[in-house]
Amino acid sequence: MDLLYILQIIIIAIWLMLPAYIPNPMAAVFGGGRPIDHGRYLQDGRRILGEGKTYRGLGAGILCGLLIGALQTALTSRNIAIQGVQLPSFGPDITGSLLVILALSIGALCGDMFMSFFKRRLGLRRGAPLPVIDQLDFVLGAWVLTYILATDWFIANFSTEIIIAVLVITPVLHVVTNIVGYLIGVKKEPW
Numbered sequence: 001m002d003l004l005y006i007l008q009i010i011i012i013a014i015w016l017m018l019p020a021y022i023p024n025p026m027a028a029v030f031g032g033g034r035p036i037d038h039g040r041y042l043q044d045g046r047r048i049l050g051e052g053k054t055y056r057g058l059g060a061g062i063l064c065g066l067l068i069g070a071l072q073t074a075l076t077s078r079n080i081a082i083q084g085v086q087l088p089s090f091g092p093d094i095t096g097s098l099l100v101i102l103a104l105s106i107g108a109l110c111g112d113m114f115m116s117f118f119k120r121r122l123g124l125r126r127g128a129p130l131p132v133i134d135q136l137d138f139v140l141g142a143w144v145l146t147y148i149l150a151t152d153w154f155i156a157n158f159s160t161e162i163i164i165a166v167l168v169i170t171p172v173l174h175v176v177t178n179i180v181g182y183l184i185g186v187k188k189e190p191w
Contacts, residue, residue, distance in 0.1 A: 008084075008085045009161050010165055011085045011087075012085060012088065012162060012165075013165035013166045013169060015072065015082075015087050016157055016162065016166075017166055018069070019066070019069040019101045019104040019105050019142075020065070020104040020139065020142035022061075022065050022068045022105070023064060023109050023138075024061060024108060025186075026060055026061050026063075026064035027054075027058060027060055027061035027109065028187060030057060030061075030064075031056055031060065032054055033056040033057075034056075035049065035050070035051050035052075035055075037050070044121065046120045046123065047120055048117060048120065049116045050120060050126045052116065052126050053113050061108075061109050062102070064105075065102075065104065065105025066098075066102065069100075069101030070101070073094075075087065076088070076090070088157055096153070099150055100149075107143070107144060108138040108139070109141070110141045110145065111138040111140050112138045114137065114141060115130070115134070127188055127189045132171070134174070135170055135174040135175070136167065136170060136171070178190055
């Protein structure tokens with residue numbers, strides 16, 4: 001494999017994942033307010049999700065994922081290429097694209113919420129690190145929901161090379177964005 005091919009795979013991987021990458025940090029930026037679990041506890045005496053998962057954050061995350069996906073759809077309709085790479089579309093038409101973009105965005109947020117639920121069951125406090133899982137929970141959520149709702153699109157776009165690229169790139173991007181979020185005061189921890 002030559003360096004140009006690897007660069008092309010990385011560009012496509014990031015392009016395809018943008019509607020999943022954007023929602024969680026934007027949920028943190030615009031979040032707050034009423035928690036999704038309404039402050040409820042399970043029988044184990046621990047919160048269902050915790051204070052960090054709010055309706056406002058969920059809505060803002062989905063909206064931001066939708067907006068970035070709409071921008072990407074507009075660019076692909078103009079056959080924009082980056083570094084000679086033809087960027088893939090999110091569907092054959094507006095309806096198909098909207099379904100894929102929403103599945104990536106909502107799936108990412110659901111994956112993150114599911115992991116919060118799991119972390120509470122382990123007795124981990126809000127913001128406690130859970131290496132690897134913290135970096136990939138939203139990816140798995142995005143992929144599962146997208147596979148369920150747009151199977152053909154998912155299979156056509158997420159080749160083995162793209163999947164590997166996402167699994168390698170995402171932890172690096174996650175760490176960098178968390179550090180930036182911490183430095184600008186959006187996150188309480190740099191992980």
